[in-house]
Amino acid sequence: MTMEPYEKRIQSLTDTPFGYTLSMIGGKWRLVILYWLVEYEAIRFNELQRKIGTITYKTLSAQLKEMEADGLVLRKEYPQIPPKVEYSLSDKGRSLLPIMEAMCQWGLDHSGRSY
Template identity: 65%
Template structure:
């Protein structure tokens, strides 16, 4: 059993914790993964509408990075106009319990939840 996820003297990027953060860190990656976990398969514009605050270019970059990291699958259909669908890979699905735990923690520890406990 290890003492810590980020041992003294070891760079964050060289730890499992740092590696995980490098895959899902940033403003949109976890949100994209959340929507794909809820809907199984989505197209680019569906994701963009669901997220609401993301530009076309930013979403394209995030999807390419998630695909390169093996967290999502991109399926292209040979038709005109082009049709592309995104879904979580097995590797991406394995992160969903972590995202769910983060959601639960946030709900229990958000300011309104803490204020309710104090009353």
């Protein structure tokens, strides 16, 4: 892996490929949401909120909207009463799986725990 020197061509970290990647997975909740979407392929809002546990309705809703706007998450609405909405990963979201797997491997290698 090469991290090219961008120091003379950028104004901030967000102007780099690394910065872009961080903007897609950074923050307190994005990787947690991505993790559960990988585990369940398609999941309803309330079930996702229960799996995460400590996230508020407002925060989860905002994060999912942002991730949908970023092209990471797909929202499928079913025309029924009561309304049913499922969230899943887009192809772009699934392309983050190798990064997440590398993070898991790093955790295994460095945590000192046996899972």
